[in-house]
Amino acid sequence: MLELPEVETMRRGLLPACGQRVKRVLAPPCECRPILIRPHLDQLAAALERQSLLQVNRVGKRIVLEFSGQKTLVIEPRMTGLVLLADPPDLDHLRLRFEFTGQPRQLLFWDRRGLGTVTLYPNEEWQALLASSKWGPDALGTDGKLLQARLGSSRRAVKVALLDQAALAGVGNLYAAEALHAAKLDPRRPCNAIKPREWSRLAEALVAILHEAIRYEGSTLNDGTYRNALNQAGNYQNHHRVYDRAGAPCLNCNRGQIVRIVQAQRATFYCPGCQK
DNA sequence: CATATGTCCTGAGAGC
């Protein structure tokens, strides 16, 4: 699963490809479902071949590749997508391959589950999308006031609201649970019952955890899927305090065991002893 | 408008 820290780690690993010129765009060997790559491969290739990669950015959980020729390629890795400079984990799930004229020689999109998407936009269209209210502000730059402004009037449980990318971009299931635990907030609390001081606590915990997770190069879970651009695993999974630790003692308070509940059809882990 | 649910996908693991 890829959230802000994994995508940011991936972005940083892709930076050596900046300045490279695209020689060819290929999609071997799998058949991608039609929605995955927009527009279709031949149009995508025609638009990007001979263009240069200018910048590698991140918007929430998306990798944004800015090319010469006024084109922006947006990659959503979702559950199992990887953007790689190194060779992929296997060839069966390789979806898209950019060959460069120089070094590094390639940039790949690999996705085992096939839920990820790749979309090419003219710059103008992408800028319009960015300016729309479709995506909230980046979670790394948030604070208590901003969190309260974006989420505070909602009746939803705070854990569920944190996953809403239109409200705040970049937080997913894992880091929502970790941040709420660090802030000692019950994930079931309705947003509109959370006090200003608690929003501040949550924002500080969230930003600290995201930075910490980036420092450890993201979380590679038991399925081993997540890899950085050089196909190396992250290390933050060894520092999780609640995620996937049901039954284990709470590392904050020692009063309780971590429990697993389901909210909005997703697993939530928390400590009933210290998260109020 | 806000919120809730269904859908896509593959591989791992359970149960028989």
Added chain:
DNA sequence: TGCTCTCAGGACATAT
């Protein structure tokens, strides 16, 4: 052993 079933959760479409 090998089959069927369930589950994991990103973002979006559709329903309430």
